[in-house]
Structure formats: C-alpha cells, structure tokens
Amino acid sequence: MTTSTTAVGDSRGGRGSEDPKVSVVIPCFQAQSTIALQLASLSDQVDAPPFEVILVDNDPAQHLDEAVADFLHSSAFELRIVRAHEHQGSSYARNVGISHAHAESLQFCDADDVVSRTWVRNGYLASQHTELWTGESILLAEAPFSDGLETVRREFDASPPEWTAPADKQTGPFPVLMAGNFGGARSTLLELRGFDQAFAHYGDDNDLAFRARRAGHRVPVAESVRIGYRGKWSxxxxxxxxxxxxxxxxxxxxxxxxxxxxxxxxxxxxxxxxxxxxxxxxxxxxxxxxxxxxxxxxxxxxxxxxxxxGWPRTAPASTPGLGLNPPSAHHDDPPKGTMTA
CATH class of the missing domain: 1.20.1280 (Monooxygenase)
Structure with a gap:
C-alpha cells in the first residue's frame, strides 16, 4: 500500500497533548464541495471525548486541502489527511483510515452528510458496550444542506438524542451495517480484515456485517448515534x-x-x-x-x-483487508504540517 499523510492542526485533537479517545474516519471522493459542512458539524460536538478526524483522500483530482483550510487549526479536533490513490472505492479508503487511526475506538461517517451534536459522545459510549455497532440515519432532502449547518440540524437534531445503549435488534438472517454511520473497536475491525474491496462501492458494509456475525460478533443498533443523511432524489x-x-x-x-x-x-x-x-x-x-x-x-x-x-469462473475474487497495512505503531506519522510519500 502506498499512502501519504498530511498532519494538520496545532496539537493532537486540539486538546493540548491529550491522545484521542476516538478516531473519526471519513472517506473522501469528489468531496470538496461537501466536506466543510461535515467538519463544521464535528466542530460543535457536545461533551465529546478528545478525538481526531482522518480524511482519506481517495480522489487525486480533488483539492481536499483547500476545501478544509478553515479547519486546519481546529480547537475541537486534530485533522489529518491520508492519501489513498492506489485504488478507488470507499472500502479501500476506509481500510486505509483504519490503518492510520490512533485511537482504539473508531467512528465512520461520510463526507456529504451531517452528524448530530452528540454523535462523537454517543458513539464513544456505544463502543464501550459492544465491539461493533451501526447507527441511525435520518433521510433528508438536498435543500437543507445548501442552507447551512443550522438548517440541517433543525431537520433532524433540534433535540439531540439522549444516550441509550445499543440494542441487539438484528435477529434475522440478514444483518445490516451502515458504513456512513457506524463504529467499534479498531482491534475488531483488524481481526475481521476490514472491508472487502471486491464490493468497493455497494454492499461492502453489509458484507462486513455478515463476516462479523460469522466471527461471533453482534451488530446492535445504536439509535442515539444519529446522522442527517443526504438523499439522492433525482x-x-x-x-x-x-x-x-x-x-x-x-x-x-x-x-x-x-x-x-x-x-x-x-x-x-x-x-x-x-x-x-x-x-x-x-x-x-x-x-x-x-x-x-x-x-x-x-x-x-x-x-x-x-x-x-453466480459463476465461479467469472466472479471476481474477494479482497478483504486491502489497504490495512498499518503504520508501525503509528510512529511513522510526520510532524504536523508535513507530508511523506
């Protein structure tokens, strides 16, 4: 795996020398027009533990650094950009993000949505109860996202949800995990070999849920970990x-x-x-x-x-774990504001 890392921000998590308790991973493809809104929603979290945000740049044509310039010195979190241009697809991008995460507790969201004010806090609490969880999405029209963060928040987060423990509701044969709002233990995701790039753009999250259940892990629903999901309506x-x-x-x-x-x-x-x-x-x-x-x-x-x-001769091989070559104990991260290839 060939990646490069841009580490930005004055201090880890914007919290002095405090190590992050949560690593937020966001795959970014053609995200330059939407990522600022998602970062703004992460900037005003309520009662959040120290956390970092890892943007996985999966599109060499986008200008992600320019799009996030206003958040380079955030007091809420440390922001890092990880380049992942070798393969295109959210599965590979999320695996690269897992590899570069500093925290054991991971949370995942998408670049074009908005998280609730208590998303980091409630997700962190959920991860203390279970090794893997999937959150709640509120489907919204496109219009509120054009009017700014407060407009979106009024649509789904006027009263931020209180914390409730994840509920093991998925008892049927088809477990569901929503990649745009889920989290859990980094060690568990490494054990499961992360996402399968053979799915790349669709179905990779539910494939992970199937493999997690087969390995003996539950996939409970954390209803209090909520996002506003940008619907595609055309x-x-x-x-x-x-x-x-x-x-x-x-x-x-x-x-x-x-x-x-x-x-x-x-x-x-x-x-x-x-x-x-x-x-x-x-x-x-x-x-x-x-x-x-x-x-x-x-x-x-x-x-x-x-x-x-359905035909073994034509079906492409599964490739779980692509992008999961972890940096050695994360000691290879460059100093703030530098880039390495």
Missing part, C-alpha cells in the same frame, strides 16, 4: 442506486450462501414479474411509469448480480 440517481443496490444484494446472497433464505426472487422470475407489471400498467392508475422504471432497475440489477457473481 430519477437518474434513484434508478442508478436501485440497480447497484440490487446487484450488490444478489452478490451478498451468493457469497454468504443465503440465497434460499431471501425473499428476493431468482432473476428470471423477477424479470417476468416486471414484464407483467409493465404490460398491466395502463390498467392500474396507482402505478406510475417511474414506479415501473424503478422496478426494472432492481430487476436488472438482480439479474446482473446473479449472472456476474
């Missing part, structure tokens, strides 16, 4: 997301051997049902052309996943 975005989600879900079912337990039908049945729905659409006023288009996006994604990943 028809093109929703259809693209539907296709890739269905494709990744079919791959998960195949990789983890649980296809027979899934309510998702085999792809020939799925396609047949879509054809029938398309033919009957003129006679069903409650069904719009967009509804049919979305059904086709899921059905085609399901078919693509089955045909691409």
């Amino acid at each position: 028809a093109k975005q929703r259809m693209r997301r539907g296709f890739h989600d269905a494709r990744a879900k079919r791959r998960l079912l195949i990789v983890h051997g649980v296809s027979s337990q899934s309510p998702i039908p085999p792809w020939p049945i799925d396609i047949t049902r879509c054809l029938a729905a398309t033919i009957l659409m003129p006679f069903r006023r409650s069904v719009s052309p967009f509804d049919i288009a979305m059904r086709w996006s899921y059905a085609l994604g399901n078919a693509c996943g089955a045909l691409r990943f």
